[in-house]
Amino acid sequence: MTTKWTITIDCADPALVARFWCTALGYTESDPPAGWDTWEEWLTAMNVPENEWNDGASISDPNGVLPSISFLKVPEPRTEKNRLHLDLQVAGGRGEPQHLREERIRATAAKLVTAGATVLHEVPMDNSTTLDHLWLQDPEGNDFCVV
Structure with a gap:
């Protein structure tokens, strides 16, 4: 049996990097959870403070075939060459x-x-x-x- 997976990219500005990769891959912003029209509605309902709304992002293949990619805000900058790209x-x-x-x-x-x-x-x-x-x-x- 296979395991569902995604790739996560650590970054300082998840929204910025997610927009870039949407352009690079032809992906779109991932849909909000079922039952919610927007991410803002979901984040508000989950009581996530607005200053944390850019702590992560996710993009998806619009055809639903290829893996999604997540972007996670981290405090440290990249310091070495990526081993995975x-x-x-x-x-x-x-x-x-x-x-x-x-x-x-x-x-x-x-x-x-x-x-x-x-x-x-x-x-x-x-x-x-x-x-x-x-x-x-x-x-x-x-x-x-x-x-």
């Missing part, structure tokens, strides 16, 4: 013509830079100058790649 697979694989792969990678990266990402490094294929993928960081410095 997401690869946004936009190029179509190595069977695609290289010029199309590179166009797709660069177009996606440009959109994400506009949304707050930073490109750290262009990673070539082994023993060549041909682009394999781009290594980026989200608005709070969490690593991911556009492949």
Whole structure:
């Protein structure tokens, strides 16, 4: 039997980072619990102080297929390279013509830079100058790649 799971990203501003990842993945803000029209209504009903409303966020695949992602407010900044990261697979694989792969990678990266990402490094294929993928960081410095 499999276990249901999500990924949680620690961050200083869950709403900001959640919005970025909605853009990056085509996800949407997760629905509030059943019986509630908005998160604000639910948080108010649960007596959560307004200054704690951005302590967490969650986004979901609008098609309900892929795992949801949670964002948790933590006090400490990121200090080292992530050991786990997401690869946004936009190029179509190595069977695609290289010029199309590179166009797709660069177009996606440009959109994400506009949304707050930073490109750290262009990673070539082994023993060549041909682009394999781009290594980026989200608005709070969490690593991911556009492949």
